[in-house]
Amino acid sequence: MPAEPVVTQERLARSSRADWATPGVIVGSLRAADMLAIGLSAAVAGTFAPATTAAAPVIATLLALLFVPALFDLLEVYRYERLVELDFTVVRAAVGWTFVAMALVTIGYASGTLAAVPRLQAALFYGGGLAGLLGTRLVAGLLVAHWQRSGRLVRNVVVVGAGELGQRLVRHLHRHGEGVRLIGLFDDRRDRVPDYVAGYPVLGTLDDLVVFARDHPVDLVLVALPFGAQLRIREWLRKLRAIPADVRLCPDIPDFALEQRGVSHIAGVPVLHIYDRPLAGWNAILKALEDRLLAAAVLLLVAPLMAVIALLVKLDSPGPVFYRQKRWGFGGKPIEILKFRTMYVECCDDGESGPVPQARRGDPRITRVGRWLRRYSLDELPQFWNVLRGEMSIVGPRPHAVAHNEMYARLIGDYLARHRVKPGITGWAQINGLRGETRHLEAMHRRVQYDLYYVENWSLLFDLKIILRTLIVGFRDPDA
Secondary structure, three states, X not given: OOOOOOOOHHHHHHOOOOOOXXXXXXXXXXXXXXXXXXXXXXXXXXXXXXXXXXXXXXXXXXXXXXXXXXXXXXXXXXXXXXXXXXXXXXXXXXXHHXXXXXXXXXXXXXXXXXXXXXXXXXXXXXXXXXXXXXHHHHHHHHHHHHHHHHOOOOEEEEEEOOOHHHHHHHHHHHHHOOOEEEEEEEOOOHHHOOOEEOOEXXXXXXXXXXXXXXXXXXXXXXXXXXXXXXXXXXHHHHHHOOOOOEEEEOOOOOOOOOOOOOEEEEOOEEEEEEEOOOOOOHHHHHHHHHHHHHHHHHHHHHHHHHHHHHHHHHHHOOOOOEEEEEEXXXXXXEEEEEEEOOEOHHHOOOOOOOOOOOOOOOOOOEOHHHHHHHHOOHHHOOHHHHHHOOOOEEEOOOOOEHHHHHHHHHHOOOHHHHHHOOOEEEOHHHHOOOOOOOOOHHHHHHHHHHHHHHHHOOOHXXXXXXXXXXXXXXXXXXXO
């Protein structure tokens, strides 16, 4: 009788690591907190100490801001794996700060500027800095420990390949996989692999994994195939491109020797980097800030215009002002996008009830006001509310109707890889003339290639470039 699944559906549903919750963001935030603590201690020391016009305190503060990060790196105080070891980080931070203080005293004595610094100010600077640095260690350690217990910092992992290599990998992760939560395995060869490996279920084929990832948080996919199976590796990696998770290939050579670029270790196992999440860590934070701030600003600016449009839509034809349509969002999860209604009510579709003809020039389903709104893309303005809610982005691949999505997913191999980021109001394809109706499959294929280029080359500057070009080129659709 097979063992009970190690990770239950209930536990998996409760845990989902946020895109920002990466070691880089946590350590970077700790560095910033340390710099803030040193700066505040200098400011407080200057406030309570006797007035002085000497430049020595300012120079000492700047030197401390320079020395502390370098020394703390040397002492491994910023090593993510050790943040929860408070006895380690607190002691080393105290030793490091004391060493920096002694170095500053030595420099001041050698340069003859030490006498210009009031003793009270020096004592307050050292004491305040020590308290601040130890405080940041305590807060960081307790927070990381809490987040690890609650599953926020644990990576949900699936293994693709349930053959001999996959089984060895699962047993290794079961014994040594701190910081990872193994969900199960997937393999297209269901008739040749067991139903359970070390208590973990084989949940289905790779197509099942694509569907599974829409409804469950998957952070990392480990592909366990021997390098000799090149055709299978190529086919499996093509399917896995649709999943918004990190994809790594596990070599079947224990002492695999490669340059460090593109190679990392999961629980001590060397893995090759295949796909990375396009937006994680600081990039995810920057993208979220960009979206929320710009969406809020746009909604405030165009609120009067939206009120006028709502009135015109209501007067032009009977029915609601807005209509909701199903689309696929990030990771292929369903979302409802908002638009101003541009068609007669009886012609509106829900976006998922079979193939629907795309709107084209002179389409009788479109109202008089709707024709004008579509020409200048003003019907899209309510989607800034979707952005504010976190369902869409300002910039990203345009969302297509569910029926069209399913059709093109069968016809274009990499189509589903568009969903590795949130859909957008404007995008790289749109500003390059690929918008509106797609009369031929080749046109959609070109649009997908532009979308994938954006997904794989995202940067804040790239987004700003697209937004600027959108404003210059305009939203006008000549085919509306």
